[in-house]
Amino acid sequence: MFINSTGFYIPTERVPNSYFENVNGLTDEWIFQRTGISTRSKAAPEENTQTMGIDAVKNALPKLPYAVEEVDLILGATYTPLDTVATLSHRIQKEFNIENAKGFFLSSACSSLVNAIEVAECFFAAGKATKALIVASEHNTSYSNEADPMSGHLWGDGAVAIFVSKEKQADSEAEITEVFSRSLGTVGKSIDGVYLRPRTEGLVMPDGRDVFINASKYMCEALVSMTAKYNKTVNDLTYVVTHQANKRIVANVANQLDLAEDKFLNNIQELGNTGSPSSMIVIAQNWDLFKKGDIVGLTVFGGGYSSGGLLIQF
Numbered sequence: 001m002f003i004n005s006t007g008f009y010i011p012t013e014r015v016p017n018s019y020f021e022n023v024n025g026l027t028d029e030w031i032f033q034r035t036g037i038s039t040r041s042k043a044a045p046e047e048n049t050q051t052m053g054i055d056a057v058k059n060a061l062p063k064l065p066y067a068v069e070e071v072d073l074i075l076g077a078t079y080t081p082l083d084t085v086a087t088l089s090h091r092i093q094k095e096f097n098i099e100n101a102k103g104f105f106l107s108s109a110c111s112s113l114v115n116a117i118e119v120a121e122c123f124f125a126a127g128k129a130t131k132a133l134i135v136a137s138e139h140n141t142s143y144s145n146e147a148d149p150m151s152g153h154l155w156g157d158g159a160v161a162i163f164v165s166k167e168k169q170a171d172s173e174a175e176i177t178e179v180f181s182r183s184l185g186t187v188g189k190s191i192d193g194v195y196l197r198p199r200t201e202g203l204v205m206p207d208g209r210d211v212f213i214n215a216s217k218y219m220c221e222a223l224v225s226m227t228a229k230y231n232k233t234v235n236d237l238t239y240v241v242t243h244q245a246n247k248r249i250v251a252n253v254a255n256q257l258d259l260a261e262d263k264f265l266n267n268i269q270e271l272g273n274t275g276s277p278s279s280m281i282v283i284a285q286n287w288d289l290f291k292k293g294d295i296v297g298l299t300v301f302g303g304g305y306s307s308g309g310l311l312i313q314f
Contacts, residue, residue: 001117001120001121001124001164001165001166001175001176001179002164002165002166002167002168002169002173002174002175002176003162003163003164003173003174003175003176003312004064004065004066004131004163004164004165004169004170004173005060005061005063005064005065005162005163006060006063006160006161006162006163006280006283006284006287007056007057007058007059007060007061007063007160007161007284008056008059008158008159008160008161008277008280008281008284008285009052009053009055009056009058009059009158009159009160010041010157010158010271010274010281011041011042011043011044011047011052011157011158012044013041013042013043013044014039014040014041014042014270015039015040015041015042016028016038016039017031017032017037017038017039017153020146020152020153023146023147023152024146024147024148024149024152024153025149026149026153031153034246034248035153035154035246035247035248035268036246036247036248036250036266036268036269037153037154037247037268037269037272037273038269038270039269039270039271039272040153040154040155040156040271040272040273041156041157041158041270041271041272041274042141042156042157043139043141043142043157047139047157048082048139048142049078049080049081049082049088049137049138049139049159050082050083050088050091050092050137052137052139052157052158052159053076053078053088053091053092053135053136053137053159053161054091054092054095055159056135056137056159056160056161056277057092057095057096057133057135057161059161060161060162060163064163065169065170066131066169068096068098068133069096069097069098069099069100070131071098071101071131071132071133071163072100072101072102072129072130072131072132073101073102073103073120073123073128073129073131073132073133074089074092074093074098074101074102074103074104074132074133074134074135075089075103075104075105075106075116075119075120075132075133075134075135076088076089076090076091076092076103076104076105076106076116076135076136076137077105077106077107077112077113077115077116077134077135077136077137077276077277078105078107078112078136078137078138078275078276079107079108079109079110079112079138079196079275079276079303080137080138080139080140080142080143080196080203080275081105081107082139084105087103087105088105088135088137089103089104089105089135090103092133092135098133101133102123102128102129104119106119108183108302108304108306109194109275109276109302109303109304109305109306110243110245110275110276110278110300110301110302110303110306111181111276111300111301111302111306111307111308112136112275112276112302113134113136113160113162113276113277113279113280113300114179114180114181114298114300114308114309114310115181115306115308116134116136117134117162117164117176117179117310118179118181118308120132120134120164121176121179124166129166130165130166130167131163131164131165131166132163132164132165133161133162133163134161134162134163134164135159135160135161135162136159136160136275136276136277136280137158137159137160137277138157138158138159138274138275138276138277139157140155140156140157140203140273140274140275141155141156141157143196143198143202143203144202144203144204145201145202145203145204148204150204150205150206150208151194151203151204151205151208154205154245154246154272154273155203155272155273155274155275156271156272156273156274157274158271158274158277158278158281159277159281160277160280160281160284162280162284164176174290174312174313174314175312175313176310176311176312176313177230177311177312177313178226178229178230178309178310178311179308179309179310180222180225180226180307180308180309180310181306181307181308181309182218182221182222182306182307182308183304183305183306184214184218184304184305184306184307185304185305185306187214187218187305188210188213188214188305189207189210189211190304190305191304192206192207193205193206193207193210193211193214193303193305194206194207194211194303195303195304196303205303211245211301211303211305212246212248212249212252214301214305215243215245215246215249215301216249216252216253216256217256218301218305218307219242219243219249219253219299219300219301219307219309220253220256220257220299221307222299222300222307222308222309223237223240223257223297223299223309224257225309226297226309226310226311227297227311230311232295234257234259234297235259236295237259237263237295237296237297238263238290238293238294238295238296239263239264239265239286239290239294239296239297240253240254240259240263240264240265240296240297240298240299241264241265241266241279241282241283241296241297241298241299242264242266242279242298242299242300243278243279243299243300243301243302244266244267244268244271244272244273244274244278244279244281244282245268245273245278245301246268246273247266247268247269250264250266250268253299265282265283265286265289266282267281267282267285276300276302279298279299279300280298283296283298283312290314291314292314293314294313294314295311295312295313295314296310296311296312296314297309297310297311297312298310298311298312
């Protein structure tokens, strides 16, 4: 499975840590020391999950080696939807006039993008699709409560688009050599560690410690499992990109795997936790950094719980 093009969209507004001192009583220093976040992205009033997804696709189109109308599978990934009937995938299909594509909406918290990529892999294997457009978009600030001192200061907004195909379309394309996913609903606090209940509490994280412990453990597991399949170790990875949830989780993963932190690419300090698109936004932002022969390990953890990962060979 090959990556034909990537694109991303990040809202222009940045909310600094200092904003929260009068909102939930947390200081700039307190937030930064515990999360590594200095600012977070926030969608404008006229923006939403669907508009950000559209803008991410537009960002990817100039590098796409075929006409967007050739896409035969559209997968919208989000846990913060604008519309659960006329979904993100339908909106993308209409915006770009992709008439002959199947379209689906997937949600598995911050693992949603990886799960969508795995669904595309399965459609390719079954001969039901050849070119897929996967769009992950999160409008976290529309569901979160800024006054919540547990997690109101964590969330950012953003979107990413990734075009993938069964066969290589251009010589310079990277290959997704492995997709890993695991549902963890029986682990730890699982369904109560972090959740989104739109009509009552919104997006909350009542047990950040349990999330921290399990995110660190299972993001490591994904990387170890994927590399072992190819008789490699995590030391063979050129770069590692984790879900952008908390800088201390990144440090913990690096420590558990005995990897230097400079192998880890991040954007959390500027953007906060942008949810399911977060790790692939990092990949898209750094695309020109990667060289032929590089191996990038992407690993994610989501509420519910769930985990996932990708091995990307450049």
